[in-house]
Amino acid sequence: MSASEGSWGRVSWRCRFVLSLSLFAAAAFAQTPAPRPDNPTFPVGAQARGALARIQVDWLDWVVACNDADGARADAVVENLLSRTRLLGMERVPALSVAAALRAVEFAEAGDLERARCGLAAAERLDPRRPEAAFAEARVAALQGNYLSAAGRYVGGLRRALEAPQTRVILLNNAGVWATTVLSLSGLLLVGVFMFSRGTQLYLDLFRYFSRFVPAVASHLLSLVLLSWPLLLPAGVLWTAIYWSVLLWPYGGRLERALLIGIWLFIGSLPTLLAEQNRRVGLALFAPVQSIESASRGELEGDLFSQLSLLASILPESPALAHFGADIHRKMSQMENARALYRRVLTVESENAAALNGLGIYYFHVSDFGQAVEHFSRALASDASHAEIHFNLSQTYSELYRFGESERSLRLARELDSDAVSRWLQDETRRTVPLDGGLRRVADIRSELRAQWRVREEVPGWLSHWRRTLSLPLVAVFLGISIAVRLLTRRGPLAKPVEGWWGSRVDRVRRALLAGVPEAEGGHPGRAAIAVLVMVALGALPLIGSVGYSVPWLRGPSTNSLVGVSVVGLLLFLGLRYWNEGRDRL
Amino acid sequence: MKTEGSIEHKGLPELLIALAREGGTGILTIQGRDDIIAFAFLEGGVVSADALNQTMEDGLGQVLAEEGLCGADDFAQLASEYQSGGGQVVDLLVERGFVDREQLLAAVRTHTYQLCRRALGWTEGEFKFYRGDEVSFEEGVDPITPEELLIRAGRALGRDLYPGGAPATDEVYARAKGKARAAAAAGGGLDDLDQTAIVAFKLIDGKRSLGEVAEESGVREYRLAYLLTRWQAAGLVESTGRRRPRPEPVAQDVLQSKPEKPAAPKESRLRGWLAAGKRARTDWTLWPCRLLAFVLVVLVLVSGFTSPLRMLLPFPWQRGLQEGLDRERTSAVLSLVRRANGVHYLLHGRYAEGLSDLVEGKLLSSVDPADERGRSLTYSMSDASYSVTSAVEADSERSTLLQESVRGNVLLDPELGLSTESQRPLLVLLE
Known part of the structure; x- marks a missing residue:
């Protein structure tokens, strides 16, 4: 269907329904379709393509039913769609769930x-773990004026987002980038604070x-001039902070020095x-x-096969x-x-038990039971801890009328997992049980990709290696310079701590x-660091959305609300400090 | 009261105590074998001291050098400026930022104490007290009371200078109980006491030593010792005869003892303003540094909140890492565009005609359709595919960031179920 003719809004719903059915018919009666040229490595066979085409038709049918506010038909269509999905070995269709939401x-x-309820019901059934479905429920509840329920569903959506691997990775990394930013800024600001307090002694000595x-x-x-010249350098702010931290070294106590080393190490x-x-x-x-991760969780994504082909290349x-x-x-x-x-x-x-089991299942499927026995036996020789393989061997022996061996294998399977064996025996749709070992190898594939990317990133030459790891040795250089400055300044008298520059009525506010x-002036650098960290963390809350990566959710929560949280948090923090100042003076 | 006498007859401590009790003002001179020292008394407390063989400047310089506040060379230079008419040494010390006003006053007090201690250490000599209405002293200095002087100097010199003997730091006292206490209280002993002294009195419980009571109540130890002798004489407290050693020795230096009250010199309003002016000058010396620190804080905040990673990855060889970060952020945006457009196709049967369609449909937030460097993404759509491009830096060419088609997408591709081309017209006819 071309884009120009594809706008569903321009055709009547009845016409669309007819079109849906015709597509379904075309797919259902398709004969020996030619393999798709764009999926050479992971071709989709005729049967699977038929099932997929029916899923497309079911979706269109659901759109029509939902638009007609025919809830019963919409539910039935969703049930059909899910049963077809299960025929393909999958359980959920996230894209359709998001679209329905x-x-x-x-x-x-x-x-x-x-109609909204119809959509929400479908979204939840098509993928019960989708964060977007929960956010949509929250939005609908809010539109109904049910704000408490909306808040609950909103929190539920966030929980689902943290459970979903893709969003969890991005959310955690965003939190990591944000925390890194906050810690770095706090470190640099702490140097400024030390200069504000201890720096007065340094300044007086100069x-x-x-x-x-x-x-x-x-x-x-x-x-x-002596203190501020690094500001003129490129990246002058960073250099000035480091330069000051080196100069302030002789004036600080143990904790201050430990904090300065911590700042250097972190930035390094x-x-x-x-x-x-x-x-x-x-x-x-x-x-x-993303596609293989989804598939390993039983989620049918539209581009699974093209992405698998890309991955194979x-x-x-x-x-x-x-x-x-x-x-x-x-x-x-x-x-x-x-x-x-x-x-x-x-x-x-050659000893991969899951692959041997898979191959055994193939031979069982094509009724080559001799080969099946051989592969199941090899799988057991490799790893006899899987009830599935014992069960498969038992089924194969049964087909070969070797009932004694069949019974013995079944007993072994029961010893390993009695409940599962009972369940498999009751399932009339399948005779053999797979191990799904390949679907659990996503981590291996990720590692291989990571290794390949690392190789690509490697730039030959000692200079590049040195530069890449330069930051950390620089910390040792800073430390050396600091100690040297300390030793040099020991010869002359250092200024004593200068306390109390507050002399006006607005002391408490300042x-x-x-x-x-x-805190720094009172000789409590640890408290000073905590105060700066809390202040920066609260102030930087709205940055969570901008310093990290776009979270892969549609119509998800926006970070705008964090501005309010940040403002309220800052006001509370400053209010608490103001109150404490008053209490300390009493 | 005997206002003159000889040191050999031990009349000096009695004179000091008497001066403290009557709040005497004037000058006390003590002539020893090698030197003459003069003390200025203001309302019973010593506020300054001077020696014949050591000028006040020399003594003060020595104290400041001992405290590490001002080196001998620096002080000598200030003294030479003072001698050439460059101003008072104490003023120069503050103006040049060697000390602030508080530190100067503490140093003056230390110097005064040291001269007192020296004089009290003499074993022979004559003393004489000249009464007066006014004495010269550095305004704001905390007066040294004779009790402090006698007890501290006595401990430092290893002699018992305090009349009747000063209570030891580790000695444990208890309050008198019952009728004896009531009778004693009626007889006086608690009159004219400030709040801290009353707290100290309440802490005397037969368990705490003198040092512990002083520490917990905030009353200086020498004063508490003095008060204890008074209370003991009045029958309010009594020694238990037990001792409770303290891990920490009593601080020897006057600077280390916290004053109970800030100095309260009787100064005119004009003098107060002048003193405040001096303090203001002290603060001003520090302000350029604080201003500089403030500038750094502002720059960190501005850079940090606008482009934190660029500030933290400044080296040219870190450009690759920066670009990598930018690239992945753009990937995240494109991934979102891909998902949003897929859903748009499912809902509307076609890809969006522009990114604005996705924003209007709230599938993307308004800030999403841009790469990480803020360059706007350009979107173009053909029949069943779309592409997203971005302007290459300093070039009018555009690089393709994302190209997507329904072909290969098993949920979108309408031709998936068609086995032959001949089946297409059927759909067209139906439509």
Whole structure:
């Protein structure tokens, strides 16, 4: 269907229904379709394509039914759609769930709550774990004026988002980037706070030194120039903070020095931390990885097969990917494709019990029970701890009329997992039980991709290696310079701590506002660090949405609400400080 | 009261105690074998001291050097400026930022105490007290009471200078009980006491030592010792005869003892303003540094809240990492665009005609359709596919960031179920 003719809004719903049925008919009666040229490695067979085409038709049918506010028909269509999905070895269809949820919100915003409920019900059934479905429910509840329920569903949506691997990775990484930013800013600001307090001693020492040779005004100027020249360098803010931290070293106590070393180490290790984090996110955002992760959870994504093909071109020799693909083919009953891939796995991993079991299932499927017994036996020789393989062997022996051996294998299977065996025996739809070992190899595929990307990132030459790890040795350099400065300044008298620059009536307000400064002046650098950290964390709350990566949810919560949380938090924090200042004075 | 006498007859401590009790003002001179020291008394407390063989400047310089506040060279230079008419040494010390006003007053007090201690250590000499209405002293200095002087100097010199003997730091006292206490209280002993002294009195419980009571009540130890002798004489407290050693020795230096009250010199309003002016000058010396720190804080906040990672990854060789971060952020945006457009197709049977369609449909927030460097993404759509491009830096060319088609997507591709081309017209006819 072309885009120009595809707008569903331009055709009547009846006409669309007819069109849906005709598509269904076309798919259902399709004969021996030619393989798709765009999926050379993971071709979708005729039977699977038929099932997929019927899913498309079911979806269109659901759109029509929901638009007609025919809830019963919509429910039936969803049931059909899910049963077809299960035929393909999958359990959920996230894209359709999201679409249904968003359609429900559209209906609710238009004031049509009945259709909205239809959409929400479908969204929940098509993928009961979708965060978008919960957010849509929250939105609909809010539109109905049920704010308490909306809040509950909203929290539920956030919980689902944290449970969903893709959103969880992004959310956690965003939190990581945000925390990194907050810690870095706090570290640099803490140096500023130390300069505000302890720095006065440093400044006085400089000023006194210069005042031996020049008038007071010139001494001030020289002292200021000596302290501020790094601001003129590229990245001057960072350099100035580091320069000051080195100069302040002799004036600080143990805790202050420990904090300064902590700041250097953190800023020094930042490039490595960020590179690792970015690599992890890059992998999580890589569409083929997203697809195989979804498939391993039983989620049918539209681009699964094209992404698998892409992945196969990236990792052509990967036994993990071949095993994964084999399991996918087996689930879709494309047994010949599965057999080829299982064989490929076994050429590299000859003792792979899951692949041997998969191949045994293939031979069972084609009634080559002799081969099936051989492969199941090899699988057991490799790993006899799986009740599934014993059960499969028992079934195969049964087909070969070797009932004694069948009974013995069944007993062994029961010893390993009696409940599961009873369940398998009651399931009349299948005779053999897979291990799904390939579907559990997503982590292996990710590791292989990561290793390949690392190889690509490697730049030859000692200089690049040195530069990459330069930041951390710099910390040792800073420490060395600091100790040298300390030893040099030991020869002359250091200025004593200068306390109390507050002398006006607005003391209390200033002490409350300048978080960290009164604490540092009072000789409590730890408290100063905490005060600065809390202040920066609260102030930087709205940055969560901008410093990290876009979260892969549609119509999800926006970070705008964090501005309010940030403002309220800051007011509370400053109010508490103000109150404490008053209490301390009493 | 005997206002003159000889040190050999031990009349000096009695004179000091008497001066403290009557709140005497004037000058006490003590002539020893090698030196003459003069003390200025203001209302019973010593506020300054001077010696014949050591100027006040020399003594003060020595104290400041001992305290590490001002090196000998620096002080010598200030003293030479003072001698050449450059101003008072104490003023120069503050103006040049060597000390602030509080530190200066503490140093003056230490210097005064040291001269007192020296004089009290003499074993022979004559003393004489000249009464007066006014004495010269550095305004704001905390007066040294004779009790403090006698008890501290006595401990430092290893002699019992306090009349009747000063209570030991580790000695434990108890309050008198019952009728004896009531009778004693009626006879006086608790009159004219400030709040801290009353707290100290209440803490005397037969368990705490003198040092512990002083520490917990905030009353200086020498004063508490003095008060104890009074209360003991009045029958309010009595020694238990037990001792309770303290882990920490009593601080020897006057600077280390916390004053009970800030100095309360009787100064005119004009003098107060002048003193405040001096303090203001002290603060001003520190303000350029604080201003600089404030500038850094502002710059960190501005850079941090606008582009934190660029500030933290400043080296040229970290550009690759920066670009990598940018690239993945753009990937995240594109991933969202891909999902949003897929859902748009499912809902409307076609891809969106522009990114604005996705924003209007609330599938994307308004800030999403841009890459991480803020460059707007350009979207173009053909029959069953779309692409997203972005302007290459400093170039009019555009790079394709995302290209997507319904072909290969088993949920969107309408041709999935068609086996031959001949089946297409059937659909067209139906439509």
